[in-house]
Amino acid sequence: MDLIAILHMHAELSLTAVFILMFLLDLFLPTPQRHRLRPMACILLALQLLANLWPEEVIAFGGMYHSTPIASVLKSVLTVGTLLVFLQADTWLQREDTRYKQGEFYLLTLSTLLGMFFMISAGHFLLFFLGLELATVPMACLVTFDKYKGHSAEAGAKFILSALFSSGIFLYGISMIYGTTGTLYFDDIPSRLVGTPLQILALVFFFSGLAFKLSLVPFHLWTADTYQGAPTTVSAYLSVISKGAAAFALMAVLTKVFGPMAGQWSQMLCLVIVTTITIANLFAIRQNNLKRFMAFSSISQAGYILLAVLAGTPQGMASLVYYIIVYIAANLAVFGVINAIEQHTHGQIEREDYNGLYRTNPKLTMVMTLALFSLAGIPPFAGFFSKFFVFMAAFHSGYYLIVFIALVNTIISLYYYLLIVKAMFIQPNEQPIGHFRTTVPMRISLLVCVAGILVLGILSGVYQLLNDMSLL
Amino acid sequence: MNILSLFIIIPLLMLAGLWASRSVNQVRGVMVTGASLLLALSVYLTAHYIGLRQAGATEEMLFTASTVWYAPLHICYSTGVDGISVAMLLLSSIIVFTGTFASWKLQPMTKEYFLWFTLLSMGVFGFFVSTDLFTMFMFYEVALIPMYLLIGIWGSGRKEYAAMKLTLMLMGGSAFLLIGILGIFYGAGGETMNLLEIARRHIPFEMQRIFFPLIFLGFGVLGALFPFHMWSPDGHASAPTAVSMLHAGVLMKLGGYGCFRVAMYLMPEGAAVWGDVFLILTTISVVYGAFSAVVQTDLKYINAYSSVSHCGLVLFALLMMTRTSCTGAILQMLSHGLMTALFFALIGMIYGRTHTRDVRLMGGLMKIMPFLAVGYVIAGLANLGLPGLSGFIAEMTVFVGSFQNNDTFHRVCTLVATTSIVVTAVYILRVVGRILYGNVKNPEHLKLTDASWDERVAVICLIACVAGLGLAPFWMSDLIGHSVEPIISHLVK
Numbered sequence: 001m002d003l004i005a006i007l008h009m010h011a012e013l014s015l016t017a018v019f020i021l022m023f024l025l026d027l028f029l030p031t032p033q034r035h036r037l038r039p040m041a042c043i044l045l046a047l048q049l050l051a052n053l054w055p056e057e058v059i060a061f062g063g064m065y066h067s068t069p070i071a072s073v074l075k076s077v078l079t080v081g082t083l084l085v086f087l088q089a090d091t092w093l094q095r096e097d098t099r100y101k102q103g104e105f106y107l108l109t110l111s112t113l114l115g116m117f118f119m120i121s122a123g124h125f126l127l128f129f130l131g132l133e134l135a136t137v138p139m140a141c142l143v144t145f146d147k148y149k150g151h152s153a154e155a156g157a158k159f160i161l162s163a164l165f166s167s168g169i170f171l172y173g174i175s176m177i178y179g180t181t182g183t184l185y186f187d188d189i190p191s192r193l194v195g196t197p198l199q200i201l202a203l204v205f206f207f208s209g210l211a212f213k214l215s216l217v218p219f220h221l222w223t224a225d226t227y228q229g230a231p232t233t234v235s236a237y238l239s240v241i242s243k244g245a246a247a248f249a250l251m252a253v254l255t256k257v258f259g260p261m262a263g264q265w266s267q268m269l270c271l272v273i274v275t276t277i278t279i280a281n282l283f284a285i286r287q288n289n290l291k292r293f294m295a296f297s298s299i300s301q302a303g304y305i306l307l308a309v310l311a312g313t314p315q316g317m318a319s320l321v322y323y324i325i326v327y328i329a330a331n332l333a334v335f336g337v338i339n340a341i342e343q344h345t346h347g348q349i350e351r352e353d354y355n356g357l358y359r360t361n362p363k364l365t366m367v368m369t370l371a372l373f374s375l376a377g378i379p380p381f382a383g384f385f386s387k388f389f390v391f392m393a394a395f396h397s398g399y400y401l402i403v404f405i406a407l408v409n410t411i412i413s414l415y416y417y418l419l420i421v422k423a424m425f426i427q428p429n430e431q432p433i434g435h436f437r438t439t440v441p442m443r444i445s446l447l448v449c450v451a452g453i454l455v456l457g458i459l460s461g462v463y464q465l466l467n468d469m470s471l472l
Numbered sequence: 473m474n475i476l477s478l479f480i481i482i483p484l485l486m487l488a489g490l491w492a493s494r495s496v497n498q499v500r501g502v503m504v505t506g507a508s509l510l511l512a513l514s515v516y517l518t519a520h521y522i523g524l525r526q527a528g529a530t531e532e533m534l535f536t537a538s539t540v541w542y543a544p545l546h547i548c549y550s551t552g553v554d555g556i557s558v559a560m561l562l563l564s565s566i567i568v569f570t571g572t573f574a575s576w577k578l579q580p581m582t583k584e585y586f587l588w589f590t591l592l593s594m595g596v597f598g599f600f601v602s603t604d605l606f607t608m609f610m611f612y613e614v615a616l617i618p619m620y621l622l623i624g625i626w627g628s629g630r631k632e633y634a635a636m637k638l639t640l641m642l643m644g645g646s647a648f649l650l651i652g653i654l655g656i657f658y659g660a661g662g663e664t665m666n667l668l669e670i671a672r673r674h675i676p677f678e679m680q681r682i683f684f685p686l687i688f689l690g691f692g693v694l695g696a697l698f699p700f701h702m703w704s705p706d707g708h709a710s711a712p713t714a715v716s717m718l719h720a721g722v723l724m725k726l727g728g729y730g731c732f733r734v735a736m737y738l739m740p741e742g743a744a745v746w747g748d749v750f751l752i753l754t755t756i757s758v759v760y761g762a763f764s765a766v767v768q769t770d771l772k773y774i775n776a777y778s779s780v781s782h783c784g785l786v787l788f789a790l791l792m793m794t795r796t797s798c799t800g801a802i803l804q805m806l807s808h809g810l811m812t813a814l815f816f817a818l819i820g821m822i823y824g825r826t827h828t829r830d831v832r833l834m835g836g837l838m839k840i841m842p843f844l845a846v847g848y849v850i851a852g853l854a855n856l857g858l859p860g861l862s863g864f865i866a867e868m869t870v871f872v873g874s875f876q877n878n879d880t881f882h883r884v885c886t887l888v889a890t891t892s893i894v895v896t897a898v899y900i901l902r903v904v905g906r907i908l909y910g911n912v913k914n915p916e917h918l919k920l921t922d923a924s925w926d927e928r929v930a931v932i933c934l935i936a937c938v939a940g941l942g943l944a945p946f947w948m949s950d951l952i953g954h955s956v957e958p959i960i961s962h963l964v965k
Contacts, residue, residue, distance in 0.1 A: 318544070378617045379610040388606070388650070392545060395654040396662070403654070407647040414643055418620060418636065426624045426632060460542045467544040 005060035011052045011067070011075045012117050018044045019110045026103030034102070038093060041106045042086050042441075049079045055469060059123070063187050066123030070469040074248050074321055075117055081241045081328045082113055087445035088336050089233040091343045097148065105145065108138040109237065116245035120252070125174045125184040128249070132170070135242060136163045136213070142237070143230040155229025162212055162222040170209025176202035186257050193260045200264055206253070207268065213246040214302045215295075217276040224287075227295035232342055232349075235291055236335035239298040244324040247302065251309040251320055262312060269310045270402050277303035277405070281412040285419075290338050290349045293416070294331070297375065300413060301327055304390055307406060311393035317470040319389040322463050326374065326386040329452030333371035336446050337364050340438045348433065351420060356429030361436070365424045367446050372417040374453045377410055382456035389463065474537040475517060476551040476601040479561065482509055483594035490587050499583050500576065506590070507569040510597075514558075514565040521558050522951065532668060532958050533603065541607075546657075550604040550666055555955035556802050557600045559948065560722075560729060563809045564600065567721040568593045570933050571714035574817045576926040578626065578712065585626055588618035589714065596722050600729070605653045605665040612649070612730070615723060616642050619707070619715070627710040638707035641700065645693030648686045649730075655683035656738055670738050671962065677741050684742025687735040688750060695727025695787050696780045697750070698757040705764075708776035713820025716772070720779045721813035725805045728786040732798070732959065736790065740963045743793070748881065751791045755885045757784025762895035771819045771829040771907075774899060775812065778855060781892055782808045788889055789870040792882060795953065795960050797873025802952045804870055807862035807941060811854040814934040818848045821927050822907075825920045831903055836912035841922040845908045847931045852900040854938050857893055862941035867893065869949070 007013070021044060025037060053076060055069040067075075086106070093102040115134025122128035140163065144156030178184055180199050181192040193199055208219060215223040227235040254265055277300050284296035305327070308320035341364070342349050358365040374383030387410070395403050438446070456462055486506035493499050517535075524534055533552035541549045553561070571589070578585055595615025602608040616639065623635035659679035660670045675683075693700040704724075708716050736743045761781030768774045782804065789801035821844055822837065823829050838845040854861035857868075874886040912918060923931065941948060 315544070373617065379613045384610065384613065389545065391650065392654060392657075395651070396658060400651070400655075404647075404651050407650055408644075411640055411644045411647055415636070415640055418639065421621070422624060422632065422636075425621060460547075463542060464544065 005065075008058045008060050009065060009067070010058075011072060011121075012114060014048045014051050015110065015114050015117060018048050019107065019114065022103065022106050022110065026107065034099075037102055037106065038086075038090055038441075042083060045079060045083050045086065045110075049076060049083065052076060052079075058121075063185055064124040064127055065121060066186070067121035068469075070317060070321060070466065071120045071248070071252070073466065073469060074120060074244070074324070077321070077325050077328065078113065078116060078241050078245060081244070081332065082109060082237070084328075084332050084445045084448060085109070085233060085237045085241070087441040088236065088332070088339055090441040091439050092231060092233055092339070098145070101145075105142070108142050111138045112136075112142070112242065116242065119249045120245055122249075123186050125177065125186075128253070129167075129171065129174065132209075132213070133167060135245065136167065139163075139238065139242065142234045143226055145231050145234060149229070151229035152231065153229075155226040158222045159226045162219075166209045166212030166219070169205050173202045173205025173209060176205065186253070189257050190259050193258065195261055195264065199261070203258055203261055203265060204268070207250075207265070210246055210250045211272070214243060214250065214306075215299050216272050216302060216306070217279045217299065220276070220280070220299050223299055224283075224292045224295040227298075228289055228291045232291065232335060232339040235294070236332055236339070239294065239335070240328045240331045243298065243302055243305075244328065247305045247309065247320060247324065251312075251317060254309060255312050255317075266310060266312070269306060270399065273303050273306045273310065273402060274405050276300065276306070277409045281409050281416070284416045285412070288351045290351060290354075290420070293351070293420075294334060294338070297413070297416075298331065300409070301331075301375070304387060304406060307390045307394040307399075307402065310399055310402065311397040313393065313397060314470040315396060315467070316393040318463065318466040319386070319393045321466050321470070323386040323390050325462065326382040326452070326456055329449045329456065330371045330374040330381075330383055333367055333446060333449035333453065334375070336442060336449065337368045337371070340364065340442050341433060344436050345433055351423050353433065354420065354423045355427040356432035357424040360432045360434055364438070367450055368424065369421055370450060370453050372420055376414045376417040378414075380457060381453050383453070385457035385463075474535060474551055475513075475520075476535050476537070476553060478513055479510070479597040479601050480594060482506055482513070483590050483597065486590045487587060487594070490583055490590060493583065496582050499586055503572045503586050503590075507565070507572045510565040510593075511569045514562045517553070518558050518562055518951075521553065521555070522947070525555075525951075525954065532955075536603070538604075538666070546662070546664055547606045548604050548666060549607055551601045552603040552668070553601060555951040555953075556729065556733070559802060559806055559952055560600045560725060561597065563725070563806050564593065564596050564722045566933065566937055567718055567809065567813050570813065570817065570930040571717045573926045573930040574717060574820060575712065575714035578714075581625065585622070585712075588622050589718070592618040592622070592718060592723075596718075596726065599726055603667045605657060605667065605670075605734070608667075608730075608734070609646070609649060609653055612726060613643075613646055615726065616646065619711075619719065619723075622715045623707060623711045626712040626715070628712070629710045630706065631710040634706035634710035638703040641703040642694055645690045645700070647690075648693075649690030652683045652687035652690055653734075655679055655686070656734075659683065660738075667733065667738065675739060680739040680742035681745055684735055684739040685746050685750075687739070688731055688746065691727045691730035691735065692750070692787060693727070695724060695731060696757060696761075696783045697727075697787060698753050698760060698780075698784065701757060701761070701780045701784075704780055705773055705776040708779065708816070709770060709772040713816060713824075716816040716820070717813040720776070720816060721809040724779065724783050725786075725809055728783065728790065728801065728805050731787060732790050732801070736793075737959045737962055743963060747791050747793065751788065751882075751885055754784050754788040754791060755889050757781065758788055758889045758892045759895075762892040762899070765899045766895060766902075769831045771822070771831060771903070772816070774831075774903060775815050775819060778896065778899070779808070779812055781896070782812070782855075785867070785870060785889065785892070788885075789874060792874040792877060792886075793960065793963050794873045794876045795956060796876060797870055798956045798960055799949055799953045800866060800869030800871075800873045802956065803862075803941075803945065803949060804866035806948065807854070807866040807938070810862060810934055810937045810941065811851055814847065814851040814931065814938060815855065817927075817930050817934065818844055818851060821923060821931075822848075826914075826917060831906050834907040834913060834917070835910045836908070837917070838908040839912065840917055840920050843923045843928065843931070847935060848908060849904055850935055850938070852904050854942070856897045856900045860939070860942050862938045862945075865942055865945040865949075
């Protein structure tokens with residue numbers, strides 16, 4: 001085996017380097033200097049991003065590791081998202097009860113990110129599974145980060161239990177694949193897939209394992225509780241980064257490995273998409289807690305992302321990654337505002353708390369409104385374009401009815417997004433949340449998100465780039 | 473640079489100016505400058521367009537330009553106008569101009585109000601100059617969403633309910649539209665989103681049969697097609713004055729324009745299959761709207777139902793598919809846009825003084841506010857189709873054109889629809905008699921004042937346009953008739 005090949009895995013290697021540096025800093029930085037950890041984490045991650053900006057195709061270890069150009073673009077996107085999450089975490093990590101363990105937050109987050117990188121560029125089911133686990137187990141620790149809060153502990157327990165369960169199912173599915181095809185290399189499997197019942201079962205088990213991560217109906221039951229209980233920053237991370245990585249991995253494996261069984265998985269996907277979007281939307285209407293609300297919103301967004309998977313074409317791949325980028329910008333903006341308000345008011349996250357927010361905090365309200373409009377798919381914000389392209393991709397592949405159902409669902413989603421806009425702009429309130437200025441890191445991250453929401457759609461270059469790459 | 477892009481750039485600059493302005497006076501300054509520029513631009517465009525046509529320009533659309541936007545998906549930013557869109561642009565800029573004056577004293581949050589108002593008008597202008605399905609749809613949605621906040625924040629009555637209902641129903645319509653647009657795009661080969669290009673290709677009949685009703689319904693919701701008109705009365709009644717003006721005056725015209733330009737132009741065979749079904753629905757709109765207006769007691773509701781009836785007439789005339797009736801439909805859009813804006817402006821001004829819109833609580837206003845009252849009478853007369861004002865020209869053309877169809881079904885529909893003229897006269901004259909003449913019912917009203925200068929600007933402008941269109945309709949109907957021709961020749965009888 002050629003050990004030099006490991007040097008080709010730039011993204012993973014440099015991220016590991018960041019991880020080790022952070023670990024050393026966390027160990028050896030004297031207590032008075034510990035506040036430097038936060039800027040250091042951001043700077044190191046930014047450097048990692050710059051070093052890996054150029055997308056390229058890497059195959060190492062006989063195809064076990066296979067990173068396509070579009071996968072490396074996605075890695076950069078996820079890194080940017082993580083950077084934004086780090087910026088948003090700043091205020092929270094200064095709190096008395098979290099300050100002493102801020103290093104752990106960065107280490108855990110970076111290791112989940114590393115796991116996702118492996119998952120995205122896996123060329124072998126074992127590496128895929130390794131990445132999946134690396135992305136999941138530290139996540140459970142992150143969810144319980146506020147360990148003295150009952151909610152947070154409950155959230156962590158629910159998360160780890162369902163994650164373990166899904167991993168078990170996933171592993172079982174892999175073993176069936178190995179049993180019927182005799183290999184776990186992505187490149188070798190397709191030619192040996194013939195669609196026997198056992199292989200179909202393997203497909204279903206594999207899909208269920210990832211569906212837990214993507215929180216698709218009916219594997220979504222952990223989502224709302226976990227999002228509510230987890231620290232807001234972690235919920236944000238969970239809802240965008242981990243979801244984006246899982247969606248991409250799902251599409252890559254379904255088209256690449258299970259390509260010969262497209263007939264089977266497209267039926268399954270149709271069913272899952274329709275139930276996911278519809279049920280999540282109906283439940284979202286009833287939520288008053290904004291974090292639970294965003295949990296259901298993100299479930300339904302995952303349903304829209306799956307439309308691109310369903311298309312199963314290069315066009316679908318481009319629109320999937322584009323959707324993830326836009327979704328990261330919009331969702332992180334919403335979570336940023338929720339986070340800022342929660343930190344400022346010590347825990348107000350009910351919808352009623354936001355009544356009359358526009359009068360006291362017009363800028364935050366505008367950010368939130370733009371982000372919600374983008375999530376709802378209103379032009380000229382980027383969300384409109386990403387939704388349109390996803391619909392277009394699925395329509396092109398002939399799924400007229402599914403697109404139609406998804407479109408009808410956008411009306412329901414518009415309703416509940418408007419409920420928040422209504423609370424902020426229209427609902428009168430005697431005692432609205434007082435005026436306050438957000439911290440500098442939070443402001444930077446919100447600015448980046450807003451810029452993304454406004455610019456990503458109007459400038460067609462981003463999609464163009466993704467399209468060129470997914471053709472390769 | 474293309475002159476049509478100015479219609480999008482000016483509102484964008486206005487948005488930036490509004491964002492930067494610090495006081496109410498600055499806001500007003502930006503608005504008046506921008507709205508006047510738009511008005512001047514559209515007048516110039518109309519003159520230029522007529523000049524080019526007289527000089528012998530024969531293309532279907534003039535001032536065309538196209539920039540590739542999303543190359544992999546064949547999405548372009550393409551603009552172009554024909555007589556119909558020129559007329560619509562002129563109408564929109566008149567309404568935006570007068571709407572600015574009609575909301576001169578609006579409180580609170582003046583700046584935010586005009587921000588959303590300008591965004592809405594940008595959507596409208598963008599829609600009318602676009603010839604690309606994607607940008608057209610995008611601007612259509614840009615025009616819809618500000619309505620929610622405009623009604624929800626600055627409206628009156630059951631504003632939250634009305635705003636939500638309006639937004640969701642119209643967005644529901646746009647869901648139909650989106651799938652229809654994708655259907656057209658892939659039906660025509662998936663190589664271009666340009667309207668003119670698609671019109672030259674043939675969409676398979678099977679596709680037309682599925683996607684024609686989707687597109688027609690999608691736009692029809694905005695054009696108050698029965699039974700999807702329910703958003704309109706509540707929405708108009710709750711909206712602030714200028715928003716009602718813009719909405720009934722321009723936004724509802726997007727529906728008719730879209731039905732004609734997208735649904736019927738691109739899918740003529742679908743129109744032949746589905747035309748009769750929709751004709752029945754629009755006939756119901758026309759008659760039902762008129763009768764509903766009779767029983768209302770709220771001035772805005774009366775006018776809103778009257779809008780349903782008159783906008784129904786637009787779709788009705790389009791579906792009659794003769795050259796005359798389609799010209800009439802466009803004339804009706806213009807005429808209804810102007811007179812309904814005038815109506816809503818006057819109702820808003822009267823309501824601002826009396827603080828009631830209930831017909832039963834008002835009386836003798838002619839003595840107290842003669843200027844507004846006379847304006848109201850003129851708007852009413854235009855509405856019921858008095859010769860010399862715009863309503864007569866439009867309705868006459870519509871009904872004559874409709875009767876040119878010589879089969880029983882179309883003629884019966886025409887006859888049924890003409891009854892609305894009589895009913896319109898009933899509710900208009902009754903309201904005019906009740907609130908303007910007779911004794912003053914509420915002694916408090918005696919203290920009220922007549923229109924201020926900014927209100928007079930809005931009212932006089934609109935009356936001039938209504939009368940102008942009524943007295944000299946020929947240049948307008950020539951302008952339109954020319955452009956209706958290529959679309960009509962597409963339709964199969």
